Each structure stands twice: as C-alpha cells, then as structure tokens.
Amino acid sequence: MFDIGFLELMVVGVLALLVLGPERLPGAIRSTVNTVRSIRNMASGFRQEVEQQFKEHELHENLKKAEQLQLKNLSPELQRSVDELKDAAASVQQPYRKDK
Template identity: 80%
Template sequence: MFDIGFFEILVIGVLALLVLGPERLPGAIRSTLKTVRSVRNMASGFKQEVEHQLRVHELHENLKKAEQQGLKDLTPELQDSVDELKKAAESVQEPYKKP
C-alpha cells in the first residue's frame, strides 16, 4: 500500500520519541493503531457493501433478462439467478405464513 521502508520507519520513530517523549509515546502508538484499525474496518465494510450492491444489481439485471424471455429456455446463469430470487422471496414470506 505505502512504500515505506525500514529507514523511514526508524526516522519516524526517532522523531516521535524526540517530540512526544518516552512517557507519551506508547499512548500515541496505541491511539494511532486504533485509528488505523478503524479505518481498515470502515474500508472493509464499504467494500462488502459495494460487493453486495453489485450482486443485487446483477440479480436484478438477470431477472429482467429472464422476464424478457418469458421465463422459458433460460441459460443456466439466468436460471440460477431466478432460483436464488425465488428462494429469497420464499424465505421473506416464511415468517408471515399462518399455520
């Protein structure tokens, strides 16, 4: 991601030690690591959300294609998408069915 070598990290560490001092340096490192982790988690969540939205869009497009073909003689890809959407619709209706 970043092209930071050992020498650059050493220079940053020495400067941080001189500026912050040995008392505040561990706390600064912890807060920096916490911030980096939260940014990574946000990026991961964003990536998962985009992938999910792309998958939903793909299913929607496949359903449109299947409807245009009249849900007959579908390609295996379109048939899989239609089957997946039918299962999702049934799972949504499941809690509302009366015994």
C-alpha cells in the first residue's frame, strides 16, 4: 500500500527518538499501534457490512425475479435464493409460534 523502505523507517525512527526522547517513545509506539489496529478493525467491519448489504440486495432482486415468474420454472440460482429466504422466514417465525 505505502512504498516505504527500510531506510525511510530508520529515518522516521531516529527522528521520533530525537523528538520524543527514549522515555516517551515506547508509549507513542504503543499508541500508534493501537490506533492502526482500531482503524483496521473499523475498515474490516465496514467491509463486512457492505458485503452483507450486497448479499441482501442480491436476494431482494432474486425475490423480485421469482415473484415476476410467479415462483414457477425458476432457475437454480433463483430457487436457491427463494429457499434461503423461506428458511430465514421460518427461523424468524419459529420462536413466536404457539404450539397448541
């Protein structure tokens, strides 16, 4: 992603040592690592959320196609989507069913 070589890292390290000093440098490194880690986690969460939205959109489009075909003569892909939606609907309704 970034084109940073070993020499550049050494220059940044020496400058950080001169500016921050040996007492504050480990804390600054820890803080930087924690910040980078939290940014990566946020980016990962965002990516997963976008992927989930795309999957939901695809299922919605497949359901529209299936409704237009009146759930007859569906392609295998559409049939899988319809079955997946039926299973999801059944699993949501299951806790609320009253068995008499």
